[in-house]
Amino acid sequence: MNTRLYNAHIITMQQPVETIKGEIWIEDDRISYVGEAKSDEQIAASGIKFDCEKDCNGNVLMPSFKDAHTHSAMTGMRSYADDMPLWDWLSTKIFPLEAKLGAEDMYEFARLAVLEYLATGVTAVFDMYMNPAETARACNEMGIRYVGCCDINKFGPELSEVERRFETLNRNDGFCSYMIGFHAEYTCTKELLASISDIAAKYSSPVFTHNSETRKEVDECIERHGCTPTQLFESLDMFRNGGGGYHCVYLSDEDIEIFKKHDLFVVTNPGSNTKLASGIAPLSRYLKEGIRVAIGTDGPSSNNSLDMFREMFLTTGLAKLHDMDAAAVVPAEVLKMATVNGSLCMNLNDCDVLASGKKADIIMIDMHQPNMQPVNNIPVNIVYSGSRANVKMTMCNGKILYEDGEYKCGVDPERIYENANTLMAKYRD
Amino acid sequence: MNTRLYNAHIITMQQPVETIKGEIWIEDDRISYVGEAKSDEQIAASGIKFDCEKDCNGNVLMPSFKDAHTHSAMTGMRSYADDMPLWDWLSTKIFPLEAKLGAEDMYEFARLAVLEYLATGVTAVFDMYMNPAETARACNEMGIRYVGCCDINKFGPELSEVERRFETLNRNDGFCSYMIGFHAEYTCTKELLASISDIAAKYSSPVFTHNSETRKEVDECIERHGCTPTQLFESLDMFRNGGGGYHCVYLSDEDIEIFKKHDLFVVTNPGSNTKLASGIAPLSRYLKEGIRVAIGTDGPSSNNSLDMFREMFLTTGLAKLHDMDAAAVVPAEVLKMATVNGSLCMNLNDCDVLASGKKADIIMIDMHQPNMQPVNNIPVNIVYSGSRANVKMTMCNGKILYEDGEYKCGVDPERIYENANTLMAKYRD
Numbered sequence: 001m002n003t004r005l006y007n008a009h010i011i012t013m014q015q016p017v018e019t020i021k022g023e024i025w026i027e028d029d030r031i032s033y034v035g036e037a038k039s040d041e042q043i044a045a046s047g048i049k050f051d052c053e054k055d056c057n058g059n060v061l062m063p064s065f066k067d068a069h070t071h072s073a074m075t076g077m078r079s080y081a082d083d084m085p086l087w088d089w090l091s092t093k094i095f096p097l098e099a100k101l102g103a104e105d106m107y108e109f110a111r112l113a114v115l116e117y118l119a120t121g122v123t124a125v126f127d128m129y130m131n132p133a134e135t136a137r138a139c140n141e142m143g144i145r146y147v148g149c150c151d152i153n154k155f156g157p158e159l160s161e162v163e164r165r166f167e168t169l170n171r172n173d174g175f176c177s178y179m180i181g182f183h184a185e186y187t188c189t190k191e192l193l194a195s196i197s198d199i200a201a202k203y204s205s206p207v208f209t210h211n212s213e214t215r216k217e218v219d220e221c222i223e224r225h226g227c228t229p230t231q232l233f234e235s236l237d238m239f240r241n242g243g244g245g246y247h248c249v250y251l252s253d254e255d256i257e258i259f260k261k262h263d264l265f266v267v268t269n270p271g272s273n274t275k276l277a278s279g280i281a282p283l284s285r286y287l288k289e290g291i292r293v294a295i296g297t298d299g300p301s302s303n304n305s306l307d308m309f310r311e312m313f314l315t316t317g318l319a320k321l322h323d324m325d326a327a328a329v330v331p332a333e334v335l336k337m338a339t340v341n342g343s344l345c346m347n348l349n350d351c352d353v354l355a356s357g358k359k360a361d362i363i364m365i366d367m368h369q370p371n372m373q374p375v376n377n378i379p380v381n382i383v384y385s386g387s388r389a390n391v392k393m394t395m396c397n398g399k400i401l402y403e404d405g406e407y408k409c410g411v412d413p414e415r416i417y418e419n420a421n422t423l424m425a426k427y428r429d
Numbered sequence: 430m431n432t433r434l435y436n437a438h439i440i441t442m443q444q445p446v447e448t449i450k451g452e453i454w455i456e457d458d459r460i461s462y463v464g465e466a467k468s469d470e471q472i473a474a475s476g477i478k479f480d481c482e483k484d485c486n487g488n489v490l491m492p493s494f495k496d497a498h499t500h501s502a503m504t505g506m507r508s509y510a511d512d513m514p515l516w517d518w519l520s521t522k523i524f525p526l527e528a529k530l531g532a533e534d535m536y537e538f539a540r541l542a543v544l545e546y547l548a549t550g551v552t553a554v555f556d557m558y559m560n561p562a563e564t565a566r567a568c569n570e571m572g573i574r575y576v577g578c579c580d581i582n583k584f585g586p587e588l589s590e591v592e593r594r595f596e597t598l599n600r601n602d603g604f605c606s607y608m609i610g611f612h613a614e615y616t617c618t619k620e621l622l623a624s625i626s627d628i629a630a631k632y633s634s635p636v637f638t639h640n641s642e643t644r645k646e647v648d649e650c651i652e653r654h655g656c657t658p659t660q661l662f663e664s665l666d667m668f669r670n671g672g673g674g675y676h677c678v679y680l681s682d683e684d685i686e687i688f689k690k691h692d693l694f695v696v697t698n699p700g701s702n703t704k705l706a707s708g709i710a711p712l713s714r715y716l717k718e719g720i721r722v723a724i725g726t727d728g729p730s731s732n733n734s735l736d737m738f739r740e741m742f743l744t745t746g747l748a749k750l751h752d753m754d755a756a757a758v759v760p761a762e763v764l765k766m767a768t769v770n771g772s773l774c775m776n777l778n779d780c781d782v783l784a785s786g787k788k789a790d791i792i793m794i795d796m797h798q799p800n801m802q803p804v805n806n807i808p809v810n811i812v813y814s815g816s817r818a819n820v821k822m823t824m825c826n827g828k829i830l831y832e833d834g835e836y837k838c839g840v841d842p843e844r845i846y847e848n849a850n851t852l853m854a855k856y857r858d
Binding site for chain 1: 504505506507508509511512513514515518541542544545548700702703704705706708709729732733734735736739742743745746747749750752753754755756757759760797798799800802803804805806809810813814815816817818834842843845846849850852853857
């Protein structure tokens with residue numbers, strides 16, 4: 001399947017962030033050309049036969065978004081329990097309901113999440129949850145990339161199961177991979193953390209975890225272990241192969257040095273941090289220190305949506321409020337976080353930018369909507385004015401999976417909604 | 430034109446906020462029935478002939494949103510100048526460009542704004558800007574309600590012009606009205622403020638203004654006048670007929686007492702306050718004190734969008750961060766601000782809720798999208814998970830103006846985009 005997308009504004013996300021007018025050629029799963037418009041003669045001379053030629057009508061083509069921290073299968077619990085602080089919410093509402101869920105339920109809820117990812121332009125998710133094989137199955141069947149992160153904690157799973165997952169889910173096909181990780185310091189013993197560090201060493205895996213999401217988490221870690229979560233992990237040599245932290249709202253100066261030493265990623269989750277009143281991550285500081293920042297939605301029951309446009313506005317907006325500086329974290333930086341850095345932190349190194357040879361993970365942004373007009377500055381429009389409603393097309397690996405509000409990924413959305421409602425009717429209090 | 434909207438979930442916004450299953454009948458411009466489903470026999474017995482009967486397919490009907498503070502005609506300057514503090518942004522970029530704009534330009538830019546209002550479910554705007562008659566014309570031609578607020582400041586217009594506007598724009602047709610107001614303390618002399626207070630008294634008008642948007646504004650007022658802006662206005666008897674303040678990020682305890690004394694509205698603008706790094710308004714405190722809060726987008730060049738869903742999430746989210754309390758400002762309260770309180774602060778007292786006899790200003794929220802599933806709690810879904818993409822239909826005064834992404838208000842959106850771009854190409858640096 002060869003596709004030509006012409007008459008577009010293109011943001012390749014190669015640095016610096018610029019917009020070019022032109023077209024993109026896709027041969028099977030990869031981009032073979034990005035650049036200025038080609039003439040009919042040039043196209044004929046190329047020898048490529050296009051199965052599909054699409055007039056983009058001046059709309060924007062850019063790399064798809066990468067959701068760098070999520071719990072896809074938590075869609076079922078969207079709007080099930082809200083307006084509670086993190087720990088109360090987890091312990092009194094989420095953990096008890098999760099205990100009732102089986103593997104097939106996870107699959108159903110993950111399918112619902114994938115519908116939402118496609119509608120917001122996400123083609124790869126860094127997912128931490130139980131039954132990772134089920135979420136991977138849902139993602140891959142519907143055409144997007146799954147990168148799992150182990151969620152081990154003192155309640156499970158067994159270490160042997162972690163190894164089994166690592167070995168079976170790393171498929172080297174660009175669609176399914178798995179990294180070592182753990183839920184959080186506050187749900188793991190020090191001994192368990194040491195074992196996880198050993199497994200990460202054995203498999204040369206980066207390690208990701210929820211880190212310093214709340215002030216309480218950091219304070220209680222200091223009480224328990226005499227140091228911050230980041231320092232505890234470092235003392236166990238957790239990051240010898242890199243990795244990073246989800247949330248990272250409360251990193252200390254020393255923590256920041258550890259992040260720099262191992263070139264760790266910060267994955268920011270502003271929607272969740274806002275709704276759960278966790279706080280505002282000091283992103284300007286991280287950027288100034290050279291730490292790479294990616295963006296995640298967190299799970300749909302803490303956010304409560306999987307909308308990368310809301311996350312992008314919050315990423316810059318909260319940074320501005322944190323610093324009381326309207327110039328903090330500019331749109332070009334936010335776009336880089338939501339695309340390039342997301343890819344790199346998930347170790348998806350060939351779908352980060354639009355360039356010849358890269359995987360064709362591309363979205364089209366509809367500029368023919370009032371919120372994107374006039375066109376004074378396209379990247380600024382996308383970050384400050386953009387909405388999920390502007391996602392006109394989502395392509396992963398050269399295949400169009402969503403276009404003009406219709407799903408082209410072989411599923412019936414209504415059936416997925418019905419299944420999710422049936423399950424929640426059974427499990428809800 | 431009589432319309433029947435059946436098979437719907439209905440949030441009437443009568444208190445307490447609840448969802449009922451049923452239908453709505455609209456006869457011409459007003460609602461004649463809201464309640465449980467009616468049988469064919471009951472419909473026949475009513476004697477009403479419906480011109481249009483629409484199966485809502487389980488989607489939500491609720492009162493349309495009211496944008497309680499905006500500068501519609503600033504759409505042209507969307508993404509024209511960003512990442513600057515309020516005063517620099519105004520004085521170096523916005524004021525110089527505004528000086529080039531004529532009345533017809535305002536009309537064109539306002540038309541672009543109305544397209545955006547309809548797509549986000551807004552049917553009434555409380556607009557403060559130059560050439561109010563042009564914005565009113567754009568709104569009314571396209572079918573939505575305009576409530577203007579005078580923007581007088583030391584650079585213009587003349588007091589006589591303010592009176593002329595008040596007399597000509599108060600049309601008593603529910604579509605065009607005007608209130609006395611002024612830009613802000615920092616752009617008015619005390620003498621001018623006294624004159625405005627006199628005019629408000631003459632016309633028995635409420636008075637609205639930008640109030641305590643930034644810390645700098647409050648500090649400089651105290652330096653100039655020895656008191657806060659609110660206290661200065663009170664000393665001039667500005668609020669004898671009520672009114673309120675836009676932004677109100679930094680009200681003091683004494684200011685809050687003045688707001689309570691005159692039953693003034695706070696119109697919160699969280700998107701703008703975030704993007705301009707102005708700060709977070711203490712909304713929980715205002716609610717606890719019994720102050721009525723409405724929501725505005727502010728202008729599209731400071732926000733940079735006119736998206737009531739983003740504003741609703743920010744309204745609750747920023748309150749949670751301000752209080753560091755995940756239970757702050759719950760969804761039912763936010764919906765009330767965005768609908769009922771918006772209406773009341775604009776003195777539109779018959780389009781606040783869905784009830785027999787009220788004006789038919791109604792929106793349909795599409796629940797058949799993944800971000801609204803499963804349906805654990807509809808009001809919570811709307812505020813925490815909802816998106817502009819969920820606005821399936823916008824009706825004002827009984828007329829459908831926007832449906833399934835198409836405009837039914839007699840304009841060609843592409844022409845409006847083209848005009849806005851042509852104008853900005855001329856005026857941009």
